[in-house]
Amino acid sequence: MKTIVITGATSGIGLETARLLTLQGFNVLGVGRSKENCVKAEKDILSENPHAKVTFFIGDLMQQREVLHIAREIISYLNENCHGELHALINNAGCVRSWYMTTEEGYEQQFALNHLAGFILTHELLPMIVKAKGRIIMTSSTSHKGIKVHWDDVMLRRGYNPLIAYKQSKLCNVLFAKGLNDRYAATGIRAYAVDPGLVKTDIGNKQTGSLINFIWKLRKYRAVSPAIPAQTFAFLCGRHDAETSPPPPGLYYYLCKEKAYSKQVTSANATRLFALSEQLCGIRYETENVP
């Protein structure tokens, strides 16, 4: 049975994707921030499909030490139950903020959760993904367009604009996928970024101020159900029973189809982002001696 890890799996796009993948027969490992939400999500999935294989891991991915802790737990689970193989990692957890807020490390929260958390988790789980010739999928957004990475002030301390911080973090998602493909294509793994479209979720109503709250409530009127983007994630994960389902060839997907992405998504920028993120996380992505 193929196993898939999904972060932010207790609500919105993550929960819908977890539900769909369990229906398709995958073994799903969800990550959520609170025990309460994890229990609720698990019940939710099992009520519809009593045979669903789903396990939740609890932790706040905003804090790097908790990312590492969850990674260790997942690794031991995979070693015990899945021959150390991970078919797909979906870095989906994300947030919106109205103000400049920092993590324990003093990093801006949208950058830390939307990009760095996935960067660390992928690093930790990479050997198991390589072993399964698996996939890594980032939940990006069409808002990654029309912006450059602010390399000299990536935490946006000077003139913080929450929307710019969000857009930049979503650009980082595509750049990260690009960089992974540049480095590891030869190992048989494949990385993607998904544009979910405008989806009816609560991301803009969690820990945000009244303005963003209000705008997000208005936007939700013309948003689609999270079941729509869940299809794209499932498409990129392939069929669970196929011995070798060849991974789709593109980088950026919307409604199960390749879509054009920002011109800022270059190998040079991806390399730069890797170097910066490695520095900020205290890790190094090996490109030699990868099995």
Add this chain to the structure above:
Amino acid sequence: MNVMITGAAGGLGRALANECGRRGYNLFLTDINAEGLLSLQRGLERQFGVTVTTKACDLTRAESVDEMLQIIDKHNIKFDMHLNIAGIDFEGGFMERAREKVVGIVALNNAATLRITHAILERRRADRPFTIVFVSSLASMFPMPLKATYAASKRFLLDFATSLRQELKDQNVNVLALCPGGMVTTPEAMQGITAQGIWGSITTNALEVVAYKTLERALAGKGTYVPGLINQVLCFLGRIIPRSWVATVVHWRWKSAQSKWLTNM
């Protein structure tokens, strides 16, 4: 530049530590939260490559402070700046709060702040300018029913900072009192600001801006810093309107805000 920051692992402390790191200052950080300190140290070293030393400490306990001072003295660290960020707040009426919690506000915000400031001033680097920052509050400008102890403790800091500034002026020391409105330092602080509705939003100060300008003003020799135009107007009104009137208005406003907030928690 060697800088001491208390309460460094909290929202404002982290923002100021980041601002100091960006400027290349070396940091000695303390906080009661040891794990948070270590995370912050890693974050600062990775971002800026500055020298960061940390020691967890309960500033309200003399032994705990002495332990930290021993480390400072063992390495013969001398300081150029001291940022008093550690502080505590409890919402609610005087009689609705546990006795120890009420006393605890004054123990940290005032007594402990004096202790550590005295100790670090003794360890200032010779023949160099020295800068001290106290975090007072917009609340120091008014009598604040339902936040009475907190507001009074912040008033203490404002008055103390103003006096100390005069005392140490000719010794090349500048003392700044920072008087911010609400700041989004924690999810709880954000709930508090949201509960105050429009008043909460317009008196809220951007953390990163306050951190930057606090250092700018303190180094430029300024004495008080009230961030934001609306807060400055409120300060002015607080000075000209009779204090008993202010107390009535504040009481009325906080009563509804706090009931909304505390029931939401």
